Amino acid sequence: MKKYFIAAVAGILAVSLAACSADDTKSDRTEKNSKKHTYTSERESESKSDYLGIELTFHDETDTVTEHETDAPETEKHTESVEVPTKPEETSDSGYKYAYAGFEPAYADMNVSDWRLILVNRDYILPDGYKPELANAVESGFDDMYLDERVAPYYNEMYKAAYEDGIHLVPVSGYRSVERQTRNFERKINYYIDQGYSKVEATQEAATIILPPGTSEHNAGLAMDICSLEQNFEDTKEFEWLCENAADYGFILRYPEDKQDITKIIYEPWHWRYVGVEAAKEMKASGECLEEYLGLA
Ligand SMILES: [Zn+2]
Numbered sequence: 001m002k003k004y005f006i007a008a009v010a011g012i013l014a015v016s017l018a019a020c021s022a023d024d025t026k027s028d029r030t031e032k033n034s035k036k037h038t039y040t041s042e043r044e045s046e047s048k049s050d051y052l053g054i055e056l057t058f059h060d061e062t063d064t065v066t067e068h069e070t071d072a073p074e075t076e077k078h079t080e081s082v083e084v085p086t087k088p089e090e091t092s093d094s095g096y097k098y099a100y101a102g103f104e105p106a107y108a109d110m111n112v113s114d115w116r117l118i119l120v121n122r123d124y125i126l127p128d129g130y131k132p133e134l135a136n137a138v139e140s141g142f143d144d145m146y147l148d149e150r151v152a153p154y155y156n157e158m159y160k161a162a163y164e165d166g167i168h169l170v171p172v173s174g175y176r177s178v179e180r181q182t183r184n185f186e187r188k189i190n191y192y193i194d195q196g197y198s199k200v201e202a203t204q205e206a207a208t209i210i211l212p213p214g215t216s217e218h219n220a221g222l223a224m225d226i227c228s229l230e231q232n233f234e235d236t237k238e239f240e241w242l243c244e245n246a247a248d249y250g251f252i253l254r255y256p257e258d259k260q261d262i263t264k265i266i267y268e269p270w271h272w273r274y275v276g277v278e279a280a281k282e283m284k285a286s287g288e289c290l291e292e293y294l295g296l297a
Helices: 002-032 034-052 064-071 152-164 178-194 199-206 231-235 237-249 257-263 277-286
Strands: 134-136 146-148 171-173 223-226 251-253 271-274
Touching: 134 152, 146 152, 152 237, 152 251, 178 199, 231 237, 237 251, 237 277, 251 277
Parallel strands: none
Antiparallel strands: 134 146, 171 223, 223 271, 251 271
16 A cells, blocks of 8 residues: 555656656757747747737746746856946936836835835836845755745745645746846847837837846745746646645735736736735735735725
């Protein structure tokens, strides 16, 4: 009997690992052939918006290309020393580098009474130079996956609990520096300029693929993309496990399918934000997204 049980668990793990390693394989492929994959991704993105029948102003991390082509082989240690243009080419009253294209977020309130509920989105940007203290999201095996050190222990706990259930919550993208976000965003702007868009149009178009620097929860180290960057992640047992258990560790599905009109971000089943156990459970029970929970929607 015990032997059958072990075999069953091994089978579950094998399937789980195979599902997750598909992303690793894709990542490798993407590095080798990023240009080709970029076109694919653009089309996928467009077809998703067509299918959803909504006007998409912002995607968060729907662009696997942007993620993968930037994640490797570059590391944060190296990227920090890379010179990044910080002087705005065009400025406005707000001073935000991309204000020329209509992006003028206010500063996020970092002194909110509960840091776990810091709101970072298209309207609220992290303070200039903000960088959280970081820690590995998983104790071993994923050395380059970081979260805010106040969040990482909860991800690690969730990871271990899921693993015991035969669920492998592979961390795909955690903390990302604003500098790296800037490079991703600039690269995407240039891509659209090459396609013949004006600079303003190219910037607005780029923002439909990746959030402008400083406005992503990844820049704050508060969110993790898990296992996949595909919408069909919702069909996996990993997603099912997260929906059932993530709140017990303080994580919420940040961009639900039925809240796109509020979040302005497409359904992202892979993006899980830490808000603390109490708030996560309340949001899970009420069905509210973070903006609603904070009374801002
Ligand atoms: Zn994400």
